[in-house]
Amino acid sequence: xxxxxxxxxxxxxxxxxxxxxxxxxxxxxxxxPAMCYYSKLKGSGGKCRTCLVKVAQGSAKxxxxxxxxxxxxxxxxxxxxxxxxxxxxxVQQAREGIVELLLLNHPLDCPVCDQAGECxxxxxxxxxxxxxxxxxxxxxxxxVVDIGPLIKLHMNRCIHCYRCVLxxxxxxKKRAHGMLYRGDTMEISTFIQTAIENDFSGNMIDVCPVxxxxxxxxxxxxxxWFLNPMNAHRECSSCGGKVTxxxxxxxxxxxxxxxxxxxxxxxxxxxxxxxxxxDISDWVIEGPRxxxxxxxxxxxxxxxxxxxxxIHPIEGTTEPQE
Amino acid sequence: MTSLTKRSKVVSNKKMTFWEKIYLPAIVGGMWxxxxxxxxxxxxxxxxxxxxxxxxxxxxxxxxxxxxxxxERCTACGLCAVACPAEAITMIAAERxxxxxxxxxxxxxxxxYEINMLRCIFCGFCEEACPKEAIFLTRxxxxxxxERDKFIYGKDVLVEPVDPAKRIDITRRxxxxxLEFKKDKxxxxxxx
Numbered sequence: 411x412x413x414x415x416x417x418x419x420x421x422x423x424x425x426x427x428x429x430x431x432x433x434x435x436x437x438x439x440x441x442x443p444a445m446c447y448y449s450k451l452k453g454s455g456g457k458c459r460t461c462l463v464k465v466a467q468g469s470a471k472x473x474x475x476x477x478x479x480x481x482x483x484x485x486x487x488x489x490x491x492x493x494x495x496x497x498x499x500x501v502q503q504a505r506e507g508i509v510e511l512l513l514l515n516h517p518l519d520c521p522v523c524d525q526a527g528e529c530x531x532x533x534x535x536x537x538x539x540x541x542x543x544x545x546x547x548x549x550x551x552x553x554v555v556d557i558g559p560l561i562k563l564h565m566n567r568c569i570h571c572y573r574c575v576l577x578x579x580x581x582x583k584k585r586a587h588g589m590l591y592r593g594d595t596m597e598i599s600t601f602i603q604t605a606i607e608n609d610f611s612g613n614m615i616d617v618c619p620v621x622x623x624x625x626x627x628x629x630x631x632x633x634x635w636f637l638n639p640m641n642a643h644r645e646c647s648s649c650g651g652k653v654t655x656x657x658x659x660x661x662x663x664x665x666x667x668x669x670x671x672x673x674x675x676x677x678x679x680x681x682x683x684x685x686x687x688x689d690i691s692d693w694v695i696e697g698p699r700x701x702x703x704x705x706x707x708x709x710x711x712x713x714x715x716x717x718x719x720x721i722h723p724i725e726g727t728t729e730p731q732e
Numbered sequence: 733m734t735s736l737t738k739r740s741k742v743v744s745n746k747k748m749t750f751w752e753k754i755y756l757p758a759i760v761g762g763m764w765x766x767x768x769x770x771x772x773x774x775x776x777x778x779x780x781x782x783x784x785x786x787x788x789x790x791x792x793x794x795x796x797x798x799x800x801x802x803x804e805r806c807t808a809c810g811l812c813a814v815a816c817p818a819e820a821i822t823m824i825a826a827e828r829x830x831x832x833x834x835x836x837x838x839x840x841x842x843x844x845y846e847i848n849m850l851r852c853i854f855c856g857f858c859e860e861a862c863p864k865e866a867i868f869l870t871r872x873x874x875x876x877x878x879e880r881d882k883f884i885y886g887k888d889v890l891v892e893p894v895d896p897a898k899r900i901d902i903t904r905r906x907x908x909x910x911l912e913f914k915k916d917k918x919x920x921x922x923x924x
Contacts, residue, residue, distance in 0.1 A: 521809030521863050522840045542916075554839070630825040630840050633810035706814070 412489040416440050416463075417497050429482035429493055430461055434672060441672070442495050443505075443534055445512070445619050446571035447483035448674055454576050455483035458569065459508050460534060464501050467492035479504055502538070509538040515549045515594070516620070517566045525621030527634040527706045530673060531569065552597065557587065560612060560626050560685050563598060568622040570596050574614040581610045581678055598622070609648060612684040616667050616675050627685050628664035635706045637663055642693040649680040655693055662688045668699075788904055791854045791869040794847055794885070795892050795900045799837055802894040805866035808842035812858035812867055820851035821858060837864075845890060849874045849883040859905065868902040 411422045416433050417440045423432045431449070433441045442463055447455035455461075461483045465476040470490025479501060482493070495501055513535060520526040552565035575588050575598070590599045615623050634656070642655040642665075656664045665684050667675040687693065701708040751757065777784060797805050808825035826843035828836045835841075852874075858867050877883060892900045 519838070521807045521811070522838050526809070630808070630827050632825075633814075635814055636810060 412487050412491075414487045414489075414491045414493065416493045417495055423487055425487075427487050428455075429463060429465075429480075429485050429487055429491075430455075432487050433482065433493075433495065437671075440495055442482050443530070443537075444483055444672075445530055445534065445569060446573060448573050448576070448617060449672075450674060450678075451573060451576040451580060451617070454573060456481050458512065458571055460505060460512070462501060462504050462508065464494040464498045465491060466494050506538045506540070509534055510540060510544070512569050513539060513543070514545065515566075516569070517549060517551075519567070523564075523567065523621035524624045524628060524630065524634075525567075525618075529621060530619035550594065556626065557623075558607060558611065560681065561615060562624045562626050562629060564622050564624070565597055566622075567620045568598060569620055571619055573617045573619065574598065574623055577614050577617045578608070578611070581608075581613060609680050609682075610678055612681045613667065613675065613678045615684075616669070619673075625664055625685070627688070631663050632658060637707075639699040639701065639707065641668070641696040641699055643696065644683065644687065644693050646680060646683055649683060650677045651679070651683060652677055653679050653683055653693075654699060655695065657690075657695075660690055662690055662693070664688075786871055790871050791856045793849075793870055793872040793874045794852075794858070794890055795868050795870050795902065796845065796887065796890045797866055797868060797902065798892055798894060798899075801834070803833075803835060803837040804841055804891060805837055805864045806842045806845065807838045807840045807864055807866075808845070809840075809863065811861040811863060815857040815861035816852075817855060817857065818851045818853050820848045820853075822846050822848075842887070845887050847885050847890065849885055850880065868900075868905050870900055870902060871904070872900075 412425060412427070413420060413422055414429070414432050415421075416429070416436060419436050419440060421432055421436055423435065430442060430444060430447060434449075442461040444455070444461045445458035447458075447461060459481060461481055462479040463482045464479055465485075467473045468476055468491065469488035473490070482495075512531060516531065520529070520532060523529070526532060550566070555563045555565070557563045570589070572589070578587055587598060590597045612625070615625050637656040637658050640655045640657050642653055644651045644653075652668060653665050654668050655662045656666065665679075665687065667677060667679045667684075670676055799805050808823050810823065810825075813819075813821040813823060823842045823845045825840050828839050828841055854869065856869050859869055874883075892898070
């Protein structure tokens with residue numbers, strides 16, 4: 411077991427754990443935000459730099475600090491390491507710079523975007539972003555593309571996190587899309603606009619931290635904060651069938667996977683569950699999901715719970731209702 | 733115990749004197765005040781014929797503005813509805829089709845937009861929440877009516893006419909600070 415101190419909190423972790431994973435074990439405010447790292451995707455992380463932390467002491471054997479800020483998602487823990495995240499001004503300033511760079515080409519079309527209200531970049535910009543941009547150059551612009559009949563690609567909004575590419579690589583047997591070109595002009599593309607036809611391709615929508623990949627069956631139907639996220643399940647032959655049904659009254663507007671407190675999917679769900687089963691009779695509704703009070707989604711929620719029903723909160727714990 | 737605020741009055745049960753008991757001096761005193769008002773300036777006006785000057789920040793009926801090219805500014809983002817404390821605003825969004833670029837400014841627009849004027853409390857939060865400078869409260873009064881469903885104002889009432897001469901002036905709702913902010917080319921929504 412290795413001992414690591416993150417923001418003055420000591421924790422023991424197993425060898426091979428990264429700093430980000432150790433911080434997530436502690437939980438709360440010490441967890442660095444991550445835009446590209448996804449614990450369920452192999453090889454993710456190291457691209458967006460939002461999870462940068464300061465290593466004040468490299469290890470017990472070599473107590474020198476690391477010369478630069480390191481990406482916590484891809485730096486393994488060493489015994490006796492001392493890490494500063496929230497308590498370090500340097501890290502906070504670096505993160506502000508990273509957010510500025512992430513937003514450099516982002517169109518800021520949140521009023522139009524379907525992801526608004528549950529967007530990681532929006533949260534990040536709210537926490538660390540500046541009010542004004544410093545650039546006068548035009549932002550890169552791409553046409554909006556349909557990749558397949560179910561997914562819409564807004565390349566303008568993409569932050570090149572690679573999560574969707576890794577999802578396609580890992581979840582599906584035949585990869586149908588990838589990144590073209592490099593640097594600023596990098597673009598997600600399917601091979602000559604081939605439709606993505608895998609049974610689990612819809613998970614790319616949930617995995618995307620911004621609104622680059624959105625659900626075409628939910629396109630402009632409503633805003634997330636007008637909907638009630640409900641835990642629902644059904645018997646499904648190809649996936650676990652445990653989903654979040656976003657309801658308006660007694661109608662299901664869209665279906666997504668269940669996300670944990672770090673915004674990651676608990677289980678990948680199949681396209682049949684996600685796109686085709688929009689009728690309330692298809693699902694067993696368990697009850698409302700617990701929404702973080704800070705979230706805009708909690709704005710218009712009035713929870714009605716029957717006695718004995720169970721909430722599966724985003725916060726990770728399950729609690730019986732009085 | 734003495735009161736902390738010192739606003740409370742101690743009620744006394746003292747006996748009235750004979751002079752106070754006959755009440756006549758008090759009644760005469762009151763009548764004198766009433767009589768005196770006959771010669772003072774009236775504070776009421778004869779409403780339909782005479783109208784009062786509104787305050788500069790009067791908040792009346794809403795307007796959905798168009799931009800300089802006559803395109804609707806509203807993108808149905810729903811922020812006005814979520815900001816509305818009276819839950820008076822509802823809308824349905826639709827996607828702009830090719831060829832409709834002259835009607836709607838962005839790829840999404842409100843196909844229906846309704847404000848229930850019976851629910852509305854004219855607080856102006858919708859105006860503050862709007863990221864697209866689309867909704868404003870004007871100096872127009874919402875007229876009284878006999879039927880409740882007439883008070884649900886749709887886009888036919890709310891959207892301002894395309895004709896530049898008939899546009900609704902909302903400059904009074906825009907303080908010097910707001911106007912200065914709108915000139916800032918660093919803000920992308922000003923460029924559009």
